[in-house]
Amino acid sequence: MDKRKALFSGRTMVVVVVLAAVVLAAVGCWVAQQMYGLGITGMNNSNSWGLYIMAFMFFVGLSAGGLIVASSAHVFGIESFKRVSVPAVITSIVCICCAGAFVLIDLGGVARVWRMFVGLNFISPLAWDMIVITCYLVINVLDLVWLVRGDERKVAVLSRVALPVAILVHSVTAWIFGLQIAKAWYSAIMAPIFVASACDSGLALLLICLLALDRAKLFKFDRDLMKSLAGLLAVFVAVDAFFIACECLTMGYPGAGEAEALAIMATGKTAPFFWFEIIGGLAVPFLVLVFARNREKPACVVLASALIVLGVFCKRAWLLLTSFTVPNVYGGNGITLGTAAAQVGDAGDVWTTLGVYAPTLPEVVVFAGVVCAGALAYMILSKCVLPKCGGEQ
Amino acid sequence: MTKLAIGIDLHRCIGCNTCSIACKMQNNVPDGMLWNRVLTEGVEMFDDAVGVYPNLSRTYLPVACQHCENPACMKVCPTGATYKDEQGRVEIDYDRCIGCRMCMGACPYNARVFNWNEPVRATGFHYGDAGVPVRPRGVAEKCSLCKERTDRGDEPMCVHCCPGDARVFGDLDDPDSAVSRLWRRGGHVLLEEKGTRPQVFYVN
Numbered sequence: 001m002d003k004r005k006a007l008f009s010g011r012t013m014v015v016v017v018v019l020a021a022v023v024l025a026a027v028g029c030w031v032a033q034q035m036y037g038l039g040i041t042g043m044n045n046s047n048s049w050g051l052y053i054m055a056f057m058f059f060v061g062l063s064a065g066g067l068i069v070a071s072s073a074h075v076f077g078i079e080s081f082k083r084v085s086v087p088a089v090i091t092s093i094v095c096i097c098c099a100g101a102f103v104l105i106d107l108g109g110v111a112r113v114w115r116m117f118v119g120l121n122f123i124s125p126l127a128w129d130m131i132v133i134t135c136y137l138v139i140n141v142l143d144l145v146w147l148v149r150g151d152e153r154k155v156a157v158l159s160r161v162a163l164p165v166a167i168l169v170h171s172v173t174a175w176i177f178g179l180q181i182a183k184a185w186y187s188a189i190m191a192p193i194f195v196a197s198a199c200d201s202g203l204a205l206l207l208i209c210l211l212a213l214d215r216a217k218l219f220k221f222d223r224d225l226m227k228s229l230a231g232l233l234a235v236f237v238a239v240d241a242f243f244i245a246c247e248c249l250t251m252g253y254p255g256a257g258e259a260e261a262l263a264i265m266a267t268g269k270t271a272p273f274f275w276f277e278i279i280g281g282l283a284v285p286f287l288v289l290v291f292a293r294n295r296e297k298p299a300c301v302v303l304a305s306a307l308i309v310l311g312v313f314c315k316r317a318w319l320l321l322t323s324f325t326v327p328n329v330y331g332g333n334g335i336t337l338g339t340a341a342a343q344v345g346d347a348g349d350v351w352t353t354l355g356v357y358a359p360t361l362p363e364v365v366v367f368a369g370v371v372c373a374g375a376l377a378y379m380i381l382s383k384c385v386l387p388k389c390g391g392e393q
Numbered sequence: 394m395t396k397l398a399i400g401i402d403l404h405r406c407i408g409c410n411t412c413s414i415a416c417k418m419q420n421n422v423p424d425g426m427l428w429n430r431v432l433t434e435g436v437e438m439f440d441d442a443v444g445v446y447p448n449l450s451r452t453y454l455p456v457a458c459q460h461c462e463n464p465a466c467m468k469v470c471p472t473g474a475t476y477k478d479e480q481g482r483v484e485i486d487y488d489r490c491i492g493c494r495m496c497m498g499a500c501p502y503n504a505r506v507f508n509w510n511e512p513v514r515a516t517g518f519h520y521g522d523a524g525v526p527v528r529p530r531g532v533a534e535k536c537s538l539c540k541e542r543t544d545r546g547d548e549p550m551c552v553h554c555c556p557g558d559a560r561v562f563g564d565l566d567d568p569d570s571a572v573s574r575l576w577r578r579g580g581h582v583l584l585e586e587k588g589t590r591p592q593v594f595y596v597n
Contacts, residue, residue, distance in 0.1 A: 038492070038509045041509075044509065048497035049498060106493070106494075107492050107531075108532060109490060109492040110491070112472075115472040115491055116472055120471065121468075124470055125495075126493055126495050127471045180469070180498055181499075181501065181587050181588065182498065182500060182587065328502065328503070329432065329583055332432060332441055333432070334432070334437075336426040337425065339425065340425075344424070350426075353437045
């Protein structure tokens, strides 16, 4: 207890307690999920991936973005960006651990996960993902250790590996979806879109974290540096918007096939997520950040960054769910749901012609718990690591 | 080589759902899910019709695992739980399934169902063929082409029970088999453009 008090004090401690409480609640819900099965979530046979997989994509992106900026600084010798390396790598480590946690939480038989080590099918994108995420985590930890020790040469060498791996980690995540012929995900632009949204959401999160650390007096965040990072963020947002526009045009122009998926995105069930992403996550932040005057104001930068992060989360939602909406082989009564209601209810509870999904409370609590655990880990790591790199301040 | 297949003569299908129930009984399929569904094409409700009176039509489409020659589900399975056996059937080793549901996203036919909860059976006990493995919570399952029956040389239960004789089972690699003869009558497969090359086909 004494040690904790030494680590955090006053108002920060209240935040820590609240975060810890949410984490505890989430652990409870996860235990319930292990006891009763994934049936306590909103997933079913018509929509077999939900909030957990959205969060997985989201956090891989947040992680990759941070490391792409940090390692680019060392690869291309951008002196000013090097100063944010340590906080960026901490963000990256925390986010990739959250992403990994979400995959494990999503498994129906986590007790059998050792099968991945004894009989891995190397053709499966999920197998690639496990390998790349493991490498990525190791690189991150090594990077952090060498950065703290100030071993500039080792960091420079490692960064040359870290940069391609950071891009790969999000490409592989994209291929989990983009290589599936069954769904509207099947598109060559999926990996570039994922990397672009990793860069914008990851950098946006990094900016928010840096300003928070600055406020906590753990890291001196130079305003000139903020301005140039915010400028870079505007470029990333524009690239992301360009890729999304390319994809939508290609989907819609023939007026057949994937135009149906586009219609669901633009006017159907996933439209709120789509339009929030387009307006709130791309257009508004871009219009804020494109003006140099706004990039100097921390409030504007935080607002734009928060919108970008939220926008990318919404993008995960429409990207994932749109493809589940209309089954390829359509007809009445459709698909058997396999849910608890379907087990005990009448025909109306068993069948659906279209994909249906809404996250349940335990599912949302588990999601919130992982996010809070990430925030806690970030606070503790920053508090322990940042004061050790005096040179950075 | 053997390439086991089912051909379905849609002209003979009367939409009675006997195949769905025969399959459920044979394979101990739990409540709330089916391995074999009979769809009424183009409508939301089973037995509904397409068109405006008096120009109405109603067609049925029985759908289960298509036992594809190029199975999308098998490629994406990270543990190799889904495999193509030497008889050309797509099978699942439930002990190896980690419940990641890559296969459910990959299957263009929604053939797979998942044990989201502890399986429940209205009878309160297991039914069907004693040789059929019992699936635990947290694994995917689907039509096995009645592996246990076809291993013994019997037809799949859906074929055996179909009152309209709409279903034909056999080896597509044997040109003289009944199923090959049905294929030559103008067989077509579902979602041919996906390139999965199903071994379940339909004849109108």
